[in-house]
Amino acid sequence: EAAVTQSPRNKVTVTGGNVTLSCRQTNSHNYMYWYRQDTGHGLRLIHYSYGAGNLQIGDVPDGYKATRTTQEDFFLLLELASPSQTSLYFCASSDREGDTEVFFGKGTRLTVV
Amino acid sequence: GDSVTQTEGLVTLTEGLPVMLNCTYQTIYSNPFLFWYVQHLNESPRLLLKSFTDNKRTEHQGFHATLHKSSSSFHLQKSSAQLSDSALYYCALSDRHNNAGAKLTFGGGTRLTVRP
Numbered sequence: 001e002a003a004v005t006q007s008p009r010n011k012v013t014v015t016g017g018n019v020t021l022s023c024r025q026t027n028s029h030n031y032m033y034w035y036r037q038d039t040g041h042g043l044r045l046i047h048y049s050y051g052a053g054n055l056q057i058g059d060v061p062d063g064y065k066a067t068r069t070t071q072e073d074f075f076l077l078l079e080l081a082s083p084s085q086t087s088l089y090f091c092a093s094s095d096r097e098g099d100t101e102v103f104f105g106k107g108t109r110l111t112v113v
Numbered sequence: 114g115d116s117v118t119q120t121e122g123l124v125t126l127t128e129g130l131p132v133m134l135n136c137t138y139q140t141i142y143s144n145p146f147l148f149w150y151v152q153h154l155n156e157s158p159r160l161l162l163k164s165f166t167d168n169k170r171t172e173h174q175g176f177h178a179t180l181h182k183s184s185s186s187f188h189l190q191k192s193s194a195q196l197s198d199s200a201l202y203y204c205a206l207s208d209r210h211n212n213a214g215a216k217l218t219f220g221g222g223t224r225l226t227v228r229p
Contacts (some may be wrong), residue, residue: 033216033217035219040122040221041221042119042203042219042220042221042222043158043203043205043217043219043222044219045216045217045218048216058216059114059218090157090158099146099163099165099207101160101163102160102217103159104157104158104159105157106156106157107157
């Protein structure tokens, strides 16, 4: 089964702080995604990438940057964290388009106080 | 853009009763892919079943769903609920275009609680 590893698993930061969430997948998948999960909103796509150096804007990108440094590694950056970014963040990966399964990591719970 | 609607946020039912979770979608693309993902407590979402064939029933782990393009629906059903079915269920939509990968648009989720 596909392995997607996120770190840290929990993070608390202050308003205005700088946070980086990390994700590594070890299954040679081309596509990687960052989602946030909030009650009542489901899972919403922040950014995604289809290869090293590539970045695509998702549905809720405001306040987030992302970078795909290698095929394995995808980072989500919050440069000026706000309380509205308190959420559960999932990284995911898939190997192709359309009908393929997306594999999720275990999530990072971020709290901005 | 694409959208997915799950009308029930919470569903509570008794073990042994049938399950039906509603899902409708909107997309401009004629060949969407529809998915159901399940997320148990403190776990990550995982694929339950998927379909892209109109009017064909898809089954997995006792659950089934049929994609109906005429009504833009992909409802999840099970004949008899089990306690272990208690989880958060997401309907999701993907379409193939512009190197988007499996860019999933999720519904708001339905939390299913099955009680003894």
